[in-house]
Amino acid sequence: MMKKSLAEFIGTFALVLFGCGAAVISGKTPEGSAAGIGLLGIAFAFGLSVFVMAYAIGGISGCHINPAITISMLVAGKISAADAVGYIIAQFLGATVAAGVLYAILQGHLGFELKEWGLGSNGWGPGYLGEYSMTAAFIAEAVLTFLFLFVIFGTTSKFGNSTMAGAAIGFTLVLIHLFAIPITGTSVNPARSFGPAILAGGMALKQLWLFIVAPIVGGVVAAIVWRGLFEEK
Template sequence: MKKYLAELIGTFSLVFLGCGAAVVSGISSTGPAGIGLAGISFAFGLAVVVMAYAIGPISGCHINPAITISMLVAGKIKTDDAVGYIIAQFVGATLASSVLYLIQSGSPTFVMGEWALGANGWGQGYLGNYNTTSAFLTETIMTFLFLLVIFHTTSKWGNSTMAGLAIGLTLVLIHLVAIPITGTSVNPARSFGPAIFASGKALQQLWLFLVAPTVGGILAALTWKGVFESAVRVNK
C-alpha cells in the first residue's frame, strides 16, 4: 500500500503542478507573468524530477500508466503491482484535476471550455489544429523515446543518482515539441483527470491518449528487451 500511495501522490503532484502551470500561468494567462510554452514544459519536467527523488525509492516513481505497462511487458514489475499502480495513478490524476477545478472556480474569469484544466486534444480549435494522425504519431513516438531513456537510466548500467534528472529533462524536451500538437500527454492518467472534468471534446478524444502512449510504451519495452539491453550488457 505504501507503493500505491506513493504513486497516487506522485501522479497527483505531476498533474496538479504541470496542468496547474498551464492553466493558471501558462500560454493563455491574462496576467503579467505568463510562463509560456517553455515554462509549462519545465513545470512538467521538474515535477517528475522532484517526485523521482521523493518517491523513487518507494515505488520507482512511475506516475504514468504507460510506464507501468511498459515495465510489465519488460518483466520488471509483477502484474498485481502493475494493476495497483495504474489504479493509484488514475485516482491521483483525478484528484489533482478536481482540486485544480475548485481553485480555478474561484476566478471570475474562469470558463470551463472544451479543453479546460489543461486537457489534451487535437484538431480544429485546439492549439496548432493538428489532425488525428499527427496527434497519434506524436504521442506514440514521444512515449517510445521517453521509455527508452527511462529503461537505460534506471538499469544497472545507468547512473542511478542522475536518472531522475535525465528523465525529467527528457519530458521537458518532449513538451517543447508536442505541446502545440496535443498539449503533450505521453501519460494516460495525466490526460484522464482533466478530461473527466472538461468533458466535451476532451472526453471524446481521450481514447487517443489512452491508446497511443500505451502503444509507444509497449514498443519501447520490446525494443529495449530485444535490442538494446543485450547490446549494453555486451559493451559493459
C-alpha cells in the same frame, strides 16, 4: 503494496496539479499577455514535477506516475501484474483528484469559465492549439512515449547512472513538452490526460482514447526493443 500505490497516487497527483496548473493558471496572465510562463515554463513544470517526485518516491515505487510506464515495465518483466494493477488504479485516481483540486481553485477566480479542452486537457484538431490532425497526434504521442521509455530503461539500467536518472528523465519530459505542446498539449501519460478530461468533458473526453492508446503503444514497443536488443540476459 499499499505504500507503493499511495506513493504513485501522490506522485501522479503532483504531476497533474503542477503541470496542468502551470498551463491554465501561470501559462499566461489573466489579461492574456505574454507575461506568463509560456510554453517553456509549462514544459519545465511537467519535467520538474517528474524530477522532484523521482527522488521523493523513487525508492518506494520507482516513481512510474504514468500507466504507460507501468505497462511498459510489466512487458519488460520488471514489475508483477498485481503491482501493475495497483499502480495504474492509483495513478488514475491521483490524476482525477488533482484535476478536481485544480478545478476547485480555478472556480475561485473571478470570471472563470470551463471552456472546451479545459483544465489543461489534451486534444487535437480544429480549435485546439496548433490544430494538428488525429494522425499527427497519434504519431507524436506514440513516438515520444517510445523515446521517453527508452531513456527510462537506459538510465535505470546498469549502463546508465542511477544517481542521475531522475534528472535525465525529468529533462527528457521537458524536451518532449517543448516539441509536442502545440500538437496535442503533450500527454505521453494516460492518467495525466484522464483526470482533466473526465472533469472537462466535451471534446476532451471524446478524444481521450488517443491519449490512452498511443502512449501505451509507444511504451510497449519500447519495452520490446529494450528487452530484445539492449538488455543483457
